[in-house]
Amino acid sequence: MTDGTLTAEQIITAAQDVLRRYGPAKTTVVDVARALGVSHGSVYRHFPSKAALREAVTQRWLDESHAPLMAAVRTPGPAGARLHNWLAVLFAAKRKKALDDPELFATYMVLVAESSEVIERHLADLVGQLERIIGDGVARGEFTPVDVRATARAVFDSTVRFHDPVFAPDWGKPGIERAFDAVWDLIHAGLAKR
Amino acid sequence: MTDGTLTAEQIITAAQDVLRRYGPAKTTVVDVARALGVSHGSVYRHFPSKAALREAVTQRWLDESHAPLMAAVRTPGPAGARLHNWLAVLFAAKRKKALDDPELFATYMVLVAESSEVIERHLADLVGQLERIIGDGVARGEFTPVDVRATARAVFDSTVRFHDPVFAPDWGKPGIERAFDAVWDLIHAGLAKR
Structure with missing residues (x-):
């Protein structure tokens, strides 16, 4: 070359x-x-610098997980189904990465820990995607009127067990799907219009 | 002696x-x-054995955090207020331990990681306490009828950011109280009778 x-x-x-x-x-x-x-x-x-190169690698790895999520944001239809799909896609993508190639996953955990700015921007992007779906749900009269930004953050925080890499050791355990479904049922009921 | x-x-x-x-x-x-x-x-x-002694120390440390929680379980009154109190007491106790004496907290994190059986029993006890409060809420007609056991687990899982020691570094950050309140509002709305 x-x-x-x-x-x-x-x-x-x-x-x-x-x-x-x-x-x-x-x-x-x-x-x-x-x-x-x-x-x-x-x-x-x-x-x-070496740090700049490592950050770029981290950024690309995080961006790769964005593409299928953006599809879930953009798909038309009921906000409840879109939100469920978004959370399920995020969980499936993280889980696949963690279980399919644990060594590479561990490598990225080291890189991510180095780049707090990159990761904070990434998390803000994800919460922003949730805001769009929840805002649409409120506009459609499907979700109860709420502080959309605070609620997006609450949905992200309350599902942390299914996307934060610190919980990766639990993602291969039996019952994890049922646990995801139970949390989904609870927060979906919390969002739905009365 | x-x-x-x-x-x-x-x-x-x-x-x-x-x-x-x-x-x-x-x-x-x-x-x-x-x-x-x-x-x-x-x-x-x-x-x-040394392991048995360390387990006993861990057990006592975990038991100490139970006393104020049991008070929240036993207090009469609306289940919503009791549940909020239980979650707030758990968060406050963990946070106080983590922030007041980070070195001792780190010591206990090492001990807890050694005693998976002790910690699993402890977590099952906590979820059992949530079951009692949620069951009462359903019986009082205050909460919507649900699978009480699965919902107790979902409440525990969805508030993990406010009690799992892996998140201790976040507990001193600004905005953490607001994040707790937002998650509480979401799950409380999810439980409340329609």
């Missing part, structure tokens, strides 16, 4: 591979450059 | 002090015996 054609996306992909192979503690910018067959200066031209 | 008068309670109290002083990694049964001025054999007569 010649330096002139090297894109940020290619560097992020290579960094992902290297992180998977060496783990977050041992990966260096030189390793990433070597995997691409370029000098480390070429990598630094796109990412001013 | 003579061995004949030594009680299990005294040993647990001494073990608590020693754990606080030396930390969970360094504390031995010999240290506990020395603090009491007895032989380690006297300690082993009450607790067959």
Whole structure:
């Protein structure tokens, strides 16, 4: 590969591979450059520091989980069904990542812990998506009128057991689906118009 | 102290002090015996192993948090107020422990992680207390008829951010009270009779 054609996306992909192979503690910018067959200066031209590159990898990993969620936000129809779908898609995506490749998941947990700004923006985006669905539900007369922003945050917080990676060890246990359904029933009843 | 008068309670109290002083990694049964001025054999007569002694310390720590909760369970009156009180007391107790003495809290986190059976029994007790309050609420016609056991579990799960020690770092942050109130409003609306 010649330096002139090297894109940020290619560097992020290579960094992902290297992180998977060496783990977050041992990966260096030189390793990433070597995997691409370029000098480390070429990598630094796109990412001013190792931290910036790691943040970009984290950002992409989080963005990947957004695509199916945005589909749940945009799908027309009753807000209750859309909200259930959104929460179920989020849980399924996190769970799949945690159970299918626990080592890579652990790597990302290390990266995420380093990037509090990236993760805070990500969480704000997710709560914003919930706001859209809940706002629509109120506008349709399907949900009871509430402080939409506070309620979106409450829905996110009350389902934390099904999306926060600290609970990943529980996600393969029997009964976890039933627990999800019970929490859904409770919060859905809390939202529904009386 | 003579061995004949030594009680299990005294040993647990001494073990608590020693754990606080030396930390969970360094504390031995010999240290506990020395603090009491007895032989380690006297300690082993009450607790067959170091693990058994540590479990007893964990058990007492968890039991201490039960007393004010049981008061909330037993107080007469509307189930909604009792449930709110129970959740607020649990959150306040955990938060006080975490913020007032973070080092001792960290020690207990290590102990709790060792005793999965003790902690599971403890969690089942807590969910059982929620069942009593929710069952009363249904019987009074205050809460909508539900599967009381599943709903008790859902209330516990949906408030996990306000009682699971993994979230202790959030408990001193601004906005945490408001987040608790928003989750409470959501689940209370979910329980209330239509």
